[in-house]
Amino acid sequence: MTARRALVLPAPLLLALGGCERWPAALDPHSPEASSIASLIGGFVALLGAIWLAVVVASLLAIRRGRADAASAEPQSYDAAAERRRTAWVSVLTVATAVVVLVLTGFSYATQRVLFGPRQEGLTILATGHQWWWELRYEDADPSRIVETANEIHVPVDVPVTLKLESSDVIHSLWIPSLMGKIDLIPGRQNYLRFKAAAPGVYRGQCAEFCGVQHAHMGLLVVAEPVEDFERWRDAQRRTAVEPSDPERQAGHDAFLKRPCVMCHAIRGAGAGGRSGPDLTHVGGRRTIGAGTLPATRGALAAWIVDPHGVKPGVDMPMVKLDPDELNSISAYLESLK
Template identity: 45%
Template sequence: MVRAMLRCLCMLSTVVLLAGCRGPQNFLFAEGTAADRLARLGWIALISFSVVTVVVWCLLVAVVSRRRGSFGEHAPVDTTSGINWIIVGGLIVPITVLSTLFFFSLDTLRDFPMGKLMHPAPSIRVTARQWWFDAEYLDPSLPNRFHAPTELHIPAGAPVNLELVTADVIHSFWVPKLHGKVDMVPGMTNRIRLQADHPGIYDGECGEYCGMQHAHMRLRVFADTPADYARWKSRQLADASEPQTPAEQRGKADFMAAPCAVCHTIRGTDAHGTVGPDLTHVGSRTRIAGGMLVNNTANLQAWIVHAQSFKPGTQMPDINSLSGQQLSELTLYLQSLK
């Protein structure tokens, strides 16, 4: 019996250790100021509950391993001998642990005034839609606003104020290594300060169930060096580049003739749709389909033709009226938009 319990304890310890391995969504290893405050609270909670768990297991092992005799060897039962254990283990310890964590949580919450006006004002507005994120850059230093769907670029080492809204249902903005979950509620505007301490790519996602494709609503935050961020902004401000080859020119004509131009915007062309993501610089993005697919030729063509197979319920319809050559030329045109 004791050996079985020890084996279970070893297996449980292994699971706990494996769960602590670093991963892209592990908030306990923060890379930003806000996430660091939350990680400290997480470590306090994890260590506290781990200590309590080990103590409880030790007590259970001690009880199970106690010597047992016959009824004739035992003194009469003392019904009051376990009262102290009940008071300490059932009241004092839980109240102490939970109260401590409660006050640490309140102290952490004071650093996250979600609805408070920020100074300076938010420079990026992130809008959640079913099922993708759209970042609109509002920085007053920019001559014009522009949109960056699915991929958010910020300068590393500098705080960036974000305004979070939703265009339909409740969503949640969550980039675990940079910030905690923040709900995006219809009719409400939340504001947060996002900061990445080091250059890198940080994966995010919607943290609130928002419909059948909730699991495929992704976000990537690129923390660029100041020089790279300035170059990226300069490229984003420019209109779409003109097609250079006859195949790309035919692809542009196919885009304008297909339903694509009704739903999407390509600045510098007659496509001004606002239903889907802005495609002005789609060729420079690493992912498509709301962050679900890697942006390569095969995925882009498959997404155009069979979007509903990949993401049932999305507003992107299947476009199966294109011939093989037209699909290839359309893909070449979209990939040229960098």
């Protein structure tokens, strides 16, 4: 018995296949909007694929017939009936092309009505794109219910959600394939996206417009959950940061306020009011840090703090020299902010 040889793939192919994971996927819809887009894609592919196949078959038949005619017909022969048939076929195909264009336009229009038609009032979130992270503000007529967070959107299932999209610097584009299509965030202008999550789950989003060297590391997560769970999350987000529960975290709290961290980041209830970076009031409760770059663990927080440019080159966060005790205590404090 001979041993099987292992299949070894070239490195470029492995990198390409690495992007073929199921999550995220435009053809795995979990909202009415994403389902409409998936149907539009399927319809276009089916119709245009059939046309492509018909053109290939017709071309092969024409080549075969042309060779046969070249071998048998007189060089100066002219078949008037054959020319009339060809003219009729060209006319029929011209009309068919116009019909196909009209059908595809109508299909696209029907999808646009689903995506941008009138909606019931629901949850409204202001999403602002920065290089390279997402600022999120849950709007409400009651100021006490306004919530600010970053890089992670929580939404209730079966509730209409409106995203107001703005940019603070360059053109970005928000795309959450399983929930909605994409649209640009343009400085000085506000655009809108609407969706309604059909099932609980965690869905990946991404900036889809090249916005700088870390464009690929400008992701976010959408967490869809039952209404009761969402309300509990929202109530928790409205609270100020928890008080440090042990000496190490207390030391981290004190070091955070003494270091330049406090100039850029806000921690409500802790005396930190910076506005140029993400709000860290509940950073330990998020799934990732750095806009989806690293998991929100104590070790990842320490790695990010000690060398943000090593993780995400070009970010605005400066390198701050900390001694090992300060680094450990700050990362422990931030990890505790659930």
